[in-house]
Amino acid sequence: xxxxxxxxxxxxxxxxxxxxxxxxxxxxxxxxxxxxxxxxxxxxxxxxxxxxxxxxxxxxxxxxxxxxxxxxxxxxxxxxxxxxxxxxxxxxxxxxxxxxxxxxx
Amino acid sequence: xxxxxxxxxxxxxxxxxxxxxxxxxxxxxxxxxxxxxxxxxxxxxxxxxxxxxxxxxxxxxxxxxxxxxxxxxxxxxxxxxxxxxxxxxxxxxxxxxxxxxxxxxxxxxxxxxxxxxxxxxxxxxxxxxxxxxxxxxxxxxxxxxxxxxxxxxxxxxxxxxxxxxxxxxxxxxxxxxxxxxxxxxxxxxxxxxx
Numbered sequence: 001x002x003x004x005x006x007x008x009x010x011x012x013x014x015x016x017x018x019x020x021x022x023x024x025x026x027x028x029x030x031x032x033x034x035x036x037x038x039x040x041x042x043x044x045x046x047x048x049x050x051x052x053x054x055x056x057x058x059x060x061x062x063x064x065x066x067x068x069x070x071x072x073x074x075x076x077x078x079x080x081x082x083x084x085x086x087x088x089x090x091x092x093x094x095x096x097x098x099x100x101x102x103x104x105x
Numbered sequence: 106x107x108x109x110x111x112x113x114x115x116x117x118x119x120x121x122x123x124x125x126x127x128x129x130x131x132x133x134x135x136x137x138x139x140x141x142x143x144x145x146x147x148x149x150x151x152x153x154x155x156x157x158x159x160x161x162x163x164x165x166x167x168x169x170x171x172x173x174x175x176x177x178x179x180x181x182x183x184x185x186x187x188x189x190x191x192x193x194x195x196x197x198x199x200x201x202x203x204x205x206x207x208x209x210x211x212x213x214x215x216x217x218x219x220x221x222x223x224x225x226x227x228x229x230x231x232x233x234x235x236x237x238x239x240x241x242x243x244x245x246x247x248x249x250x251x252x253x254x255x256x257x258x259x260x261x262x263x264x265x266x267x268x269x270x271x272x273x274x275x276x277x278x279x280x281x282x283x284x285x286x287x288x289x290x291x292x293x294x295x296x297x298x299x
Binding site: 093 | 118131154161176180186197216234257264268274276
């Protein structure tokens, strides 16, 4: 008989931490601005998973309400970010994140 | 049952996240991202956040990733990237992984030091934000949005308007001459209007 382990909320929190760390490392090591953006989305999703887990742990609906706000902010961020990337890549199709230095004094 | 769901969805989550980071082709990275987002939606269902699971699939997998792919295809940048070039020279990747492990260690330590209960005080019985078992979660989120978080909700509408205006301004093709030349000075000139 195999002892079936119980899934505790801590498991979800650990998974969220791992996802967040993977997203952060991806943000550090990738140079394509679009892929860096995807890594930011990964980090945001890790945080929403954590929020939903806390919502269940604490029997508190506020955690889920915050996730709605995170979704809105993520959508706004993607719209503006992709606008910047389109403007950048239209000028220089092989641009990497290192080429975003026109604001440097 | 929840164990099975958690293990499968968690493995899909981590595999997708690694795919985003390690795929040299941005289109493959975007598809890996879809896998992660779906797996997170499954984990939402496992935690009885059904509304958020639906929104996750519609907004993230449906809209945001399609937007990513749209930009990739529109600009024709869907070729593979040479991953052997390090952004800042030798040692940068090692440093990034060390920092990533530190980022991972911080919440794990917080979790371990509180016996997997790293959280503050929750809703007490009788509070408005108490999770009701017999009410649909969408009804509770709606009530919470339009009472406790009404001001924040209105501010997000302003944020969305700003984002739309910003996107239009950024995506518009502006000729350099137009920046110097004020069109209002030609308002009475029929030739300039054509």
